[in-house]
């Protein structure tokens with residue numbers, strides 16, 4: 256009987272359980288209460304039970320066959336050589352995907368928001384598609400932070416510390432069976448790290464961890480928190496990720512065919528790869544740089560100028576001089592690699608922005624021959640942002656393209672939606688999800704079936720929101736009346752709108768609240784009531800973001816809005832998943848064009864919800880007039896307060912004039928025009944904005960050319 260416990264542990268050790276059809280439901284069935292208290296962490300669940308208790312739980316719930324089936328499927332998937340893509344060309348030399356964060360599941364808190372979730376989804380689709388790829392990142396023992404909201408509506412951060420073994424990580428082993436350790440020199444001593452391995456389906460993810468005895472106290476906590484430290488800590492993290500990442504691959508005997516830098520944080524990887532080429536092949540700096548760049552892909556994510564890492568020269572030199580020596584570069588030549596100043600014929604050297612600094616995005620642009628933004632619009636904005644680095648090149652030829660982001664369908668589609676689509680599309684549809692024909696039969700799904708799906712999903716959300724909102728209110732010490740109102744909040748008949756993401760200022764979380772009297776009319780309309788659920792995190796040092804949370808908290812406690820505008824704390828992947836699965840409408844109102852892509856609205860498409868969004872990021876290319884709602888018409892004003900006022904007005908007008916009437920217009924008891932819009936949303940958007948399509952685009956447009964594969968070789 257202990258075999259069954261062993262099988263379950265082995266299932267938990269590969270994260271593919273979290274997107275297989277029966278993984279989470281199986282662990283939940285074993286012990287529903289522990290499953291919730293463990294934060295959906297199978298390792299914690301199993302650690303709390305001895306083998307006998309596990310065996311008893313399995314027998315009691317009759318799980319033997321399901322466990323065997325899942326274990327077989329997992330083994331087969333990991334061993335599989337099958338691939339929708341060619342495996343051969345990159346097999347011996349995989350893609351090495353570097354990222355500061357990976358958002359794979361709520362039980363592994365090494366992500367902060369969209370960037371991390373994107374990286375996690377990229378790994379999962381690479382695994383599904385059989386694309387040879389390994390990931391490199393950090394294991395943060397204290398994560399980003401755990402959020403709660405206090406009685407004043409102020410965000411509180413907690414940093415529970417977890418050990419890598421408790422999360423099912425195993426030491427990454429070198430050829431001699433030793434855990435890989437890497438060191439990276441700076442001018443004032445070295446930074447050391449050990450490396451852990453996590454299985455993500457067929458993909459291996461390597462996570463560096465600086466909590467080793469060789470480091471001094473400061474460096475032992477270097478990788479304790481994501482985005483937690485000052486500039487000095489940040490550049491040390493980035494040095495460790497880039498240089499240490501490349502050294503990790505070397506120690507593991509992995510020779511990457513392509514390096515993919517997910518955001519500029521990891522750009523130092525390029526310098527280490529160049530130095531290695533010079534040492535191994537006797538190449539000159541220029542030769543090694545050209546060759547490295549030809550095999551490097553860089554994805555930039557940030558149209559917000561302040562969002563790019565910039566380091567003071569002195570800090571950069573302290574950390575780069577040892578590399579500079581190996582590269583044969585003077586201090587000036589080294590600093591030039593990250594300089595936004597460019598020599599223009601006849602004008603000398605021109606500094607473009609503020610204080611002279613070392614910019615990681617500039618370095619990444621120079622380290623990679625293939626560069627892309629993450630939506631059509633973001634590609635254009637990025638070309639404008641960086642064209643000054645290419646003074647000889649006309650704007651439209653600035654070498655930055657775009658590959659629009661997508662989401663991992665099995666991770667973001669609710670089980671109910673997945674079963675529904677299995678019925679409509681056939682059980683193997685997920686394998687062909689990037690093909691428009693695959694989704695076309697949804698056009699024939701009946702109004703009744705689609706509305707049943709929608710209603711069922713919304714009921715799941717209502718339970719989630721009530722339980723959580725009431726529990727949080729109680730913990731904050733709110734009155735019994737408030738707790739009671741929240742525990743009965745929402746009604747499946749009502750139109751429910753959701754908004755959840757990082758509380759970065761440009762995302763304008765409070766745009767809805769420009770006119771509370773109009774909001775009152777919208778929310779409390781006797782015939783067409785509307786409900787709102789908000790969630791999201793502000794960076795611990797972002798007072799402005801925290802004030803936005805506080806404002807929403809205040810409105811949520813206003814008697815006009817109590818139980819009708821709801822703010823949830825504890826934002827994480829699980830909250831995001833519940834909201835994007837259950838809401839009727841997903842609201843996104845960033846200040847155009849600052850939302851590089853956005854992905855949360857793509858999750859809503861998968862669950863028969865509709866988007867109501869500013870024409871920015873992915874929505875600027877996804878919206879076609881029939882498949883959701885647009886706020887504004889894509890206008891941009893230099894004056895932010897003018898733009899915010901106009902967009903805020905447009906938002907209220909769309910909600911009141913389009914969204915509510917369409918939702919409440921019934922024929923034979925059903926909102927037929929609404930359901931038609933849902934169909935259009937799924938048919939026109941599902942195949943385009945998923946991570947399989949995204950990874951296939953990276954393969955075709957970036958990885959295969961970078962690996963020197965002729966496209967004719969790809970079937």
Ligand SMILES: *Cc1c(COP(=O)(O)O)cnc(C)c1O
Pocket residue numbers: 367368369370372755756757827828831832852853854855856
């Ligand atoms: C999908 C997701 C995001 C992305 O949000 P956008 O505002 O659409 O970029 C952020 N955080 C979490 C937890 C997510 O799951």
